[in-house]
Amino acid sequence: MSDKKTPIPEVPEAAHSNLDSMLSRKFGKEVANYFAGSPLNRVSFLRPDTSFLSQALRHDTSKFILFNELNPLVKAPTELAYVSYKDVQPVVGNPYQKPEAEIIDDYNSATYHPQLVFLGLNQTNGPAAADFKYKEHYHGQPFWALDVTPKESVTTACKKLIADVEGKGLYFAQGRMQLSLHATEAAMYAEGRHLLDWNARNPFCGACGHKTLSINGGFKRTCPPKDLAARMHDPGAPATQRPDCATRTGVSNLCFPRTDPTVIMAVVSADGTRVLLGRQRRWPKYWYSTLAGFLEPAESVEEAVRREVWEESGIHLGRVVIHSTQPWPYPANLMIGAIGQATPDGEAIHLGHDAELEDAKWFELDEIREALRIGTSGLGEDPGPEYQEGGLRLPPRTAIANQLMRAVVEGFVGAEAKI
C-alpha cells in the first residue's frame, strides 16, 4: 500500500533492559517481543458484566494508568505511575451502575464520558492479587486505563487531577521517545494506548454515520437504536429513534477494536550469507532496517511478505518462515515477523515499483552482527560509545526488526524445530 505509513521502531534501546528475563525458557524457544508479555488476565468474557466492572472499579487495590492526549502518566521514562479510584472518581464516577442493556437504552449522545478501559486482573502481583475476588474463579488486582484529557463536562475535574499528580512530580511522557518502560509495564501501556486510540478514532458508526457508545469495559462500541439527546433542552422530550443500522442486525467487526496485521521480514540471500535492509528518507544517516508493510485482504502471511519485498525492492522470495509477532500500539498493529530467502535469480534490487524506500542494500552477516553489537539505538537516540561514524546503524532490541536480524545471524536458517 503505497501511501500507508509502515511502522518504524521509535522506541529507545534502554527499554529493552528487562526483556531478556522475559525471554526465559518458560515457553521454550518462543521469542517474546517488546509490548507483549502482559501480566494481566483480561477475563474478556466478564467485560459485559457491569456488576463485575463496578466492583473491580471501586476496589481499594484498583490501579489506573492516566493518559492525556494518549501520553501516559509516568514517574520516570522507565516507570508508569498509577493512581487509585478515589483519585479518578471526580472524573469518571461509576459508569457501571446499571446493566449494559439499560446503559444502551438510556443513551444520550450529548453526554460526554471520559474513556475508561478495563485492562485486566493482575494475578501475579503479590498480596494485592488475592484481595479482589469475583465469583468462584476470578481474582487479581484490577488495572485500568483512563483518558483524562481535559474536555467537555470533565474539563475542570481533569485539570484538577492533572495538577494534583504533577504536584507530586509525576508527568505525562510526551511522545514515544520519552518512554522506555520496563517490558511488563510496556505491555499494559500498549493495551491501554491501543484501546484509547481506537475509541477516540471511532466516535461515529462507519455503517450509518451516527455516534456510537463505548461498552464492554472499553472493548466494544455499539450504535444505539435511540438517543435521549433531545432531553438536554426539554426534560420531557421523547427519545429520538435512529435509522436502522447494519451493525445492529448481527455481529459486526466494526464494533470491535481494530488491529492491523503487518508483515516485517529479514530477507536473506539465496546462499544465506547476506541480509537485505532498506532505509526511508527521514531516517538518520547510515540507519537501515528490515522491510515491512501491511498485510492485505485475502493474503497469507507468506504471500504478503513476498509481495511487499518485491514491491519495495524488486527482490523475489522463495521460502518464507514466520519467526515471532509483536503488538505495536502506534496506533494498532500486529507485527508479524518473518524470515524469507531470495531465489537464486531474484536477488537484483529495483526500487522503481513502490516509492517507499530511499535505498535497499545487501549486507554481509558480519556487518550486521557488528552493527547489532555496537550500532543499535532508537530513532533519535545516539548509538553506543563503540559506534564509529559511517558504520551501519540498526533499530533497538525493542523492535522486532532487531530480533529478526539477530535470529538470522544466530543461525535461525537451518535451526532445529521449535516444538
Place this chain on the structure above:
Amino acid sequence: MSDKKTPIPEVPEAAHSNLDSMLSRKFGKEVANYFAGSPLNRVSFLRPDTSFLSQALRHDTSKFILFNELNPLVKAPTELAYVSYKDVQPVVGNPYQKPEAEIIDDYNSATYHPQLVFLGLNQTNGPAAADFKYKEHYHGQPFWALDVTPKESVTTACKKLIADVEGKGLYFAQGRMQLSLHATEAAMYAEGRHLLDWNARNPFCGACGHKTLSINGGFKRTCPPKDLAARMHDPGAPATQRPDCATRTGVSNLCFPRTDPTVIMAVVSADGTRVLLGRQRRWPKYWYSTLAGFLEPAESVEEAVRREVWEESGIHLGRVVIHSTQPWPYPANLMIGAIGQATPDGEAIHLGHDAELEDAKWFELDEIREALRIGTSGLGEDPGPEYQEGGLRLPPRTAIANQLMRAVVEGFVGAEAKI
C-alpha cells in the same frame, strides 16, 4: 471476546480438490491454505494511478467477477464465470477518466457508483498475460470484482446485465455452501469478496460521520473535504465545505481495508498423545473442531492463543508455535493457525468462563487420524461413505483447522525446522 462470532469452516470438502498441487514444494514446507495462493500480482503501488486503472479496465483481455449481494457469478460450484468490459460498461462506465485528486475534488455524495475493485494482473495466464502492458515493468491480464447488486442509478443496467448472464446459464452462488471453487479461483474470489464487503460496510467515516468515497481501485476510502451534492437540485450551487476530519490530517488506518487477525489452534496434551477439540451448539452432532478466537489489541499471537484456550476450555498452555495462516473472507479475517501444548497440570477442562463452547474434549491421536480419513465434510454436507454414525466428524481440508490436526497427527510436534 464473548459475543463476537468466531469463524467456522463453512466451505465444502470438494473445494480442496486442486489444493494439493498448490502445496507443491515450490516454497519448501510452507502450507498454503485454501483462499491463499492467488495467481495475481496486485501491483498495489499502481492503484492511485487512474491512467493505469483506466487502461487496464478497458483492455480487451480484462475479466470481471460479478457479485450480487456478495454472491459471485459462477458456471458451476467449482468454477467462477467472467465477463468482459463491454458487458459491464453500461453499469460501470469508466470511473478513471480523471486523476484521483480531481475525482476527490468533484466528490458528490448524492451520486451512486457501483463498487469496482482492481484485483491484480495475472502474469501466468498463457498468451493473455502478455497482451496488456503498462510502462516498462508491468504486464498481465487485468482481473476485477464488480458489485452489480441492482441499486440506485444503476438498477436498470444491473438488472439487464444479470438477465443477460443468467440467460447464458450462469448464476450467482447463494451463500458459501453453494461454492466449492478450485483453489486458484477461490483466492481471487476471496480478494473480491473481502474488498466489496469492506467497502459496503463502511459507507460513512468513523471519525466524523460523513459519507466517504472509494478510491485506489477499491482499496481505500477517503473522506472528501467538500461535497457537490447541492448541485443535484441547483446546478449553480457551490460545493458544501465539510467539517474537519482527523482522517485528512495524516495517514489513517480507517481509510484502508480492515483484516481481523484471528487465532486458531490445535491443542495437544502435555505428553503429545491427545488433541483438544470443542464444539458449538449449532454444529451437527459429533462435529468438533479446533478452538479459535480473535486476537486482541496488544497481544502476541502466542498470548492470544493461550488466553482463548483458557477462556474457552480452562486449559493452560505452555509452548505455542505458529503453523500457517489462512485468509478468510467471511467477512475479513486472517486466520493464524498455531499448535499449542498443555502444561502437565493444566489439562483439566472447565467450560464455565466463556460460554462459547457447548463441549470440549480430549481425543486420542488415532481417533483424529481416522476422522481425518473418513469423517470430514463442510458444515451442512454429509461425511464420506465410510463414516459411521457416532464417529467423530471434522471440518474439511479447506479449513485450516483440518490442516492443523493433520500436522499434529503427521508429527509436527518434534518435526525438523522449516527453513
